[in-house]
Amino acid sequence: MTVLVFGTVAYDDVETPSGVRTRQLGGSASYFAVAASYFHDVAIVSVVGDDFEGSDLQLLSDHGIDTSGIEHAEGKTFHWAGRYAEDLNTAHTIQTDLNVLVGYEPSIGDLHARPEMIFLANGDPGLQLLTLRSLDARPRLVAGDTMNHWIAENRDQLVNTIANLDIAIINESEALMLTGERGIARAARAMLGMGIEYAVIKRGEYGVALFGVDLQFAAPAFPLIDVIDPTGAGDSFAGGFIGHLANVETYDDDELRNAVMAGSTIASLTVQDFGLGNLAYLDAKRIQERFNQFAELTRYRGHSHPDGLRLRNVSTRSPELAAASR
Amino acid sequence: MTVLVFGTVAYDDVETPSGVRTRQLGGSASYFAVAASYFHDVAIVSVVGDDFEGSDLQLLSDHGIDTSGIEHAEGKTFHWAGRYAEDLNTAHTIQTDLNVLVGYEPSIGDLHARPEMIFLANGDPGLQLLTLRSLDARPRLVAGDTMNHWIAENRDQLVNTIANLDIAIINESEALMLTGERGIARAARAMLGMGIEYAVIKRGEYGVALFGVDLQFAAPAFPLIDVIDPTGAGDSFAGGFIGHLANVETYDDDELRNAVMAGSTIASLTVQDFGLGNLAYLDAKRIQERFNQFAELTRYRGHSHPDGLRLRNVSTRSPELAAASR
Numbered sequence: 253m254t255v256l257v258f259g260t261v262a263y264d265d266v267e268t269p270s271g272v273r274t275r276q277l278g279g280s281a282s283y284f285a286v287a288a289s290y291f292h293d294v295a296i297v298s299v300v301g302d303d304f305e306g307s308d309l310q311l312l313s314d315h316g317i318d319t320s321g322i323e324h325a326e327g328k329t330f331h332w333a334g335r336y337a338e339d340l341n342t343a344h345t346i347q348t349d350l351n352v353l354v355g356y357e358p359s360i361g362d363l364h365a366r367p368e369m370i371f372l373a374n375g376d377p378g379l380q381l382l383t384l385r386s387l388d389a390r391p392r393l394v395a396g397d398t399m400n401h402w403i404a405e406n407r408d409q410l411v412n413t414i415a416n417l418d419i420a421i422i423n424e425s426e427a428l429m430l431t432g433e434r435g436i437a438r439a440a441r442a443m444l445g446m447g448i449e450y451a452v453i454k455r456g457e458y459g460v461a462l463f464g465v466d467l468q469f470a471a472p473a474f475p476l477i478d479v480i481d482p483t484g485a486g487d488s489f490a491g492g493f494i495g496h497l498a499n500v501e502t503y504d505d506d507e508l509r510n511a512v513m514a515g516s517t518i519a520s521l522t523v524q525d526f527g528l529g530n531l532a533y534l535d536a537k538r539i540q541e542r543f544n545q546f547a548e549l550t551r552y553r554g555h556s557h558p559d560g561l562r563l564r565n566v567s568t569r570s571p572e573l574a575a576a577s578r
Numbered sequence: 579m580t581v582l583v584f585g586t587v588a589y590d591d592v593e594t595p596s597g598v599r600t601r602q603l604g605g606s607a608s609y610f611a612v613a614a615s616y617f618h619d620v621a622i623v624s625v626v627g628d629d630f631e632g633s634d635l636q637l638l639s640d641h642g643i644d645t646s647g648i649e650h651a652e653g654k655t656f657h658w659a660g661r662y663a664e665d666l667n668t669a670h671t672i673q674t675d676l677n678v679l680v681g682y683e684p685s686i687g688d689l690h691a692r693p694e695m696i697f698l699a700n701g702d703p704g705l706q707l708l709t710l711r712s713l714d715a716r717p718r719l720v721a722g723d724t725m726n727h728w729i730a731e732n733r734d735q736l737v738n739t740i741a742n743l744d745i746a747i748i749n750e751s752e753a754l755m756l757t758g759e760r761g762i763a764r765a766a767r768a769m770l771g772m773g774i775e776y777a778v779i780k781r782g783e784y785g786v787a788l789f790g791v792d793l794q795f796a797a798p799a800f801p802l803i804d805v806i807d808p809t810g811a812g813d814s815f816a817g818g819f820i821g822h823l824a825n826v827e828t829y830d831d832d833e834l835r836n837a838v839m840a841g842s843t844i845a846s847l848t849v850q851d852f853g854l855g856n857l858a859y860l861d862a863k864r865i866q867e868r869f870n871q872f873a874e875l876t877r878y879r880g881h882s883h884p885d886g887l888r889l890r891n892v893s894t895r896s897p898e899l900a901a902a903s904r
């Protein structure tokens with residue numbers, strides 16, 4: 253049983269304050285799958301062009317990723333060019349060449365029809381739903397992402413797709429845009445009303461928040477001195493998040509919290525080099541080390557000593573104030 | 579022994595998406611002192627005009643706050659008018675009337691010359707340093723805040739004042755502006771190089787990060803459905819933060835972490851009503867309850883089971899990849 257990801261495999265041109273890279277292997281499915289591979293078996297459903305390098309396919313295979321669902325089509329591989337400004341928070345798209353993505357419809361073979369969990373990476377919400385419906389059975393967990401383009405251009409279809417997810421994993425700005433709400437607590441409440449069980453809201457350098465009907469969890473991002481390239485942070489977060497859940501074979505509240513931290517751990521390692529430059533060359537020791545650094549970053553005595561505050565009682569103040577106290 | 583705050587007592591006109599309030603009691607010293615009063619004895623050094631209401635002075639006294647250092651001058655109390663846009667992140671100043679602040683120099687009487695800890699709230703960095711130097715002895719802890727105005731207009735004096743602090747407590751945007759750095763990890767490193775022991779970086783709805791030479795701690799803000807008025811969030815954070823440290827009579831790493839959470843707890847309660855509408859009417863039970871909700875929001879099993887990830891080792895992958903692994 254595997255984790256299946258439906259998304260893009262791409263060549264990216266990226267410019268950040270740290271430098272420029274051209275034709276670097278990217279795409280949502282690549283980042284997701286390599287991240288998830290440290291936790292669980294993973295397979296990609298995607299398409300590439302006849303310019304796709306054998307060495308890039310090999311890099312994916314070397315991670316034990318099942319690449320048999322990557323269709324090879326005539327034409328060029330999907331290409332994205334973008335630039336990050338000094339603050340690294342926002343990617344400015346310079347060019348998008350859909351290339352082999354034009355007219356592409358995923359075909360789910362027998363090998364991939366019964367995944368344990370599926371991640372529908374950002375893409376046409378109609379194709380996301382089609383992919384989900386092509387499976388022989390509903391996976392134990394269905395998660396998906398989207399972006400501003402689909403919210404603006406294809407909202408009805410997107411809302412229909414979201415209703416079929418268990419977990420939506422989206423950026424804060426897109427959660428606010430999708431719901432028209434102010435603040436993530438309100439946006440998450442509105443998203444839970446769309447039929448999902450959990451909303452995972454990615455906040456870039458500010459971390460991640462997770463909302464369920466009876467669950468709220470939030471964690472900061474790891475404060476890094478050197479963020480080299482934010483590309484793929486969100487998809488590698490999702491890979492660590494889903495990979496961990498597949499690994500522990502459950503998604504109760506406690507493991508969802510841990511999954512957010514597993515994803516945050518992987519994402520923080522991803523952005524420390526261009527593209528897959530760091531992500532593809534991790535090992536268990538380095539991942540565990542960052543996970544432990546995260547625990548150190550976020551722990552405080554209130555976790556184990558919940559009544560740790562020594563507060564003055566209102567009775568030490570005036571009777572008028574005590575009476576007014578609600 | 580008390581906590582002393584040098585800052586403003588003001589009347590504010592505030593407009594937020596939730597409504598409009600005029601002449602509401604505000605100012606950095608008011609928010610700080612009321613917040614700190616739930617933890618420790620606190621005294622204010624400030625100035626008000628002859629329009630200052632007896633009932634507002636009474637509200638401060640009702641919290642056990644020593645108001646004898648609040649000078650009553652001829653003229654009007656400091657007045658600030660501001661508006662928060664829909665996203666509540668940024669206050670747009672409509673008007674600032676310094677009034678009695680013009681030419682005001684604090685005079686530290688015998689009663690206030692030996693505080694245990696002092697908070698130099700945002701204000702003229704020259705006066706901040708003058709106040710500190712007027713004390714009979716250096717307090718156990720000296721903390722201070724500033725804002726963009728002083729960074730732009732009086733940077734040299736500000737850097738001189740910061741060098742005399744133990745802890746700087748400032749907004750993220752101002753930490754970046756002050757240091758000219760990218761990202762809070764770099765900004766904090768630069769601030770520690772200015773002579774302080776700890777940098778506390780306030781990130782509004784994204785929480786707080788604390789940096790020392792050997793300490794990094796970060797926490798999200800509490801996700802609230804209803805943020806009514808963000809005014810005073812930063813100063814009440816500082817009041818809870820310093821109040822807690824004074825209360826526990828130390829500032830080791832563990833208590834600094836708890837102090838961030840005490841401050842975050844108080845700030846999250848402050849913004850749930852206009853002005854001091856909620857902050858002034860809290861009690862130990864409500865504060866402890868929110869503190870516990872924060873622990874629930876931020877806890878995960880990695881805190882107690884640091885080796886909780888079940889990762890695949892690189893040896894399960896190709897020898898080439900293992901060799902390339904750094």
